[in-house]
Amino acid sequence: MSNRYSKNPSNLKSTDLYLSVKGVPFHLHKETLAKRSARLTTVLERNKLDELRSILRDTDIDPITFHLVTRFCYGYKIQLSSENIVSVLCIAYYLEMSDDHSSDNLLNKAVTFLEQRVLISWNETVKALRSCSNKILDKLADVGLIEVFLDSLVEKALNDARLLQDLITLPLRLYEPLILETSKHNVSKENLVESVCNYAKRWIFEKDSGDExxxxxxxxxxxxxxxxxxxxxxxISCGxxxxxxxxxxxxxxxxxxxxGFVRISKQLDLATAKDLMILSKKEDGSYDIELLxxxxxxxxxxxxxxxxxxFVSVARxxxxxxFETAASHASLRVETFKELAEIVVAASCDVLKYSDGIYSAIDVFLERHRDLIESEKMExxxxxxxxxxxxxxxxxxxxNEKLPLRIVVQVFFVCQMHIRDKVAREMKGVEEKTENRVDEEDEEDDEMENMSKKLLSLKIKSDYSKKRKIENLECAVHSGEKKMKEKKISAWGEVKRKFGCMTSSSVDALDCHIKKRKKTYHRYK
Known part of the structure; x- marks a missing residue:
């Protein structure tokens, strides 16, 4: 086997096969290839080598892959990998190198390798698809292998949606159906959106558009x-x-x-000023007012x-x-600033109570454009x-010395209105406080009167209760004194009896003596 042309074509034997694959010459033996390829056998029998050249051209086989296939035909051991398996599979399929034509043929080996070494692995499957050209993908689609690859990847992505980030290097014709199929299942939208955004960054925003x-x-x-x-x-972020x-x-x-992208307008209230800068600013530094x-x-x-x-969020x-536009671009023209400001005023009208934001933007614009004449400032x-x-x-x-004189006069007039309104509000507040105080004093008088009545009622009840307690106490004291007298007489009489000197006259004398002592006690008391 040789992949070089003979220097003298007339010396080529009838059994020799002369081919060129993408400019690389191959000198092969017909019989050797025909033993493994049913398609080549048919071509040689019909003597239509152009049909073989057409197959090689349509399948977009590169010289390295074709050399690997011919080595297999010559009985050499070949090394299959994720990078070459798709190309080898395609050429083996279109050359009809099946076991029906020759045992242990290349097509069967390629299918077994794809099934046992590639499709079971996410990384190897992605690697295999990444190496495919558009023509090879066309051939894969013809034999139904595209669906096999996609089903394998979708199944794995459903188990771990983070794997979707690895797909951004795939051709669009593979990436889009993969994402569409994955999105039909219960997969995190955050992972799907992140993958699509990264795909756009790689193939749109990071690519130079100079070439058609x-x-x-x-x-x-x-x-x-x-x-x-x-x-x-x-x-998806507004930016x-x-x-x-x-x-x-x-x-x-x-x-x-x-x-479809204009639908961003539905979530404009979630945007930021920087997002709006991305939208409105053109490459030449001007602003797309109409798009805004x-x-x-x-x-x-x-x-x-x-x-x-x-509406409030959008207005702010x-x-x-x-403000950011006026502050960031010293070259901003008065006409452009006025157009942008008119849009802002229209959005904030009847939505925001004050126009302080617009004033701040005007102030910074005048600061950045100190050379403006009075009429331009007024504009x-x-x-x-x-x-x-x-x-x-x-x-x-x-x-503010930067403002036109006419604007300053208007501001002074507004200041007077604010002062007048403030005084009116304060006067109204004083009147309301006075009225409230009178009402409070009336309420206090009513409460005092009610309290006095309650206290009087309590006092009457208290005096009556106190009188009853005193009377009861006096009765108790009188009863106690009487008992004490009886007890003293009785005890003393007992003593007298014990001494044998108790008489009726002595009892009377004793009783009289006790009475006298009681009167004397109360006086000192």
Whole structure:
């Protein structure tokens, strides 16, 4: 076997086979190849070598893979791997190198290797598909092997959705059906979205569009990305959707793709000022005012007055966007600033109580453009509604030397209105306090009167109870004294009897003596 042409073609034997695979010459023996390939046997019998060359061309076989196949035909041991298995399988299939033609043939070996060494492993399966060209993938689709690969990967991804990140290197024709099939099952949307975003970054945002083929591929990818993104609100960041929308416009993607990305307007209240900068700023530094208006129009058409909190969020975000724009770009023209400011005013009208955010943006714009003449300053301030400034903003504006004189006069007038309103509120507060105090004093008088009645009632009850207690106490004392007298007489009489000197006269004398002593005791007491 030789992969070089003979220097003298006339010396080639009739059994020799002369082929070129992608510019690499091969000098082979017909009989040796025919023993392993039923298709080659048929071709040689019909003497139609162009049919064999067409097969090699259509299957996009590279010289290294073809050399490996011919080595097998010559009886050499070959090394199959994840990188070459798909190509070897395709050429073995189209050359009909099955066991029906020759035992232990290449097609059977390739199928066994694919089943036992590749499909059981996520990494080896991805590696095998990564090496496939579009023509080889076409042939895989023809024989139904694409579904085999996809089913193997989907089954493994369902067990661990984190594996989806490994798919971003696959061709789009494999990646899209993989994600679509996986999304039909109960797989984490976060993992799906992360995988799609990473795929877009790799094939769209990190690729240079200078080449027409690259631009066409990027357009195909951005359209697929839009189809793969879930529609649930908040599942994809506003910044990424804004960036994708701009890219779809630059790549001239289909209208369905561009309209699909405009759905970001439904979650505009979740966006930040930086997100809006991504959307509105063009590559030349100018601003896409019309695109910004389109997004806002779609947002307001999707919600009603009941979603007032969302309107407030968008209004505040737009104010911050205007401020950041004015602060970040010294080259921003007055006309552009005014157009952006008009959009912000329209969004905040009847939504925000004060226009302090717009004033802050004007203030920083004038600071960045100190060289503006009075008429240009007035043009930048034309959107400012002074009567909607808070007292704090009015105080700052009244001392702001950058503002046009006409605006300062308006601010002073608003300041007077604030002072008048404040005084009126304070006077009203004093009156309300006075009325409340009179009412409180009346209530206190009523309470005092009720309390006096209660105390009087308690006093009467207390005096009566006290009188009864005194009377009971006097009765108790009188009864006690009487008992004590009886006890003393009785005890003393007993003593007298014991001494044999108890007489009636002595008893009377004793009783009289006790009475006298009692009167004397009470007087000193």
């Amino acid at each position: 083929n690259v631009s066409r591929h990027k357009r195909e990818v951005i359209e697929a990305v839009e189809r793969l993104f879930p529609h649930e609100r908040g599942t 990424f959707l804004f960036k994708s929308l701009k890219e779809s416009i630059l790549l001239d993607a289909c209208s369905d793709c561009r309209k 208006k389109t997004i806002l129009k779609n947002f307001y058409s999707n919600y009603s007055v009941s979603d007032f909190s969302r 975000m737009l104010e911050e966007f205007l 930048a301030c034309r959107v400012l509604e002074c009567k909607k400034l808070s007292p704090e903003a009015c105080e700052h504006a009244s001392k």
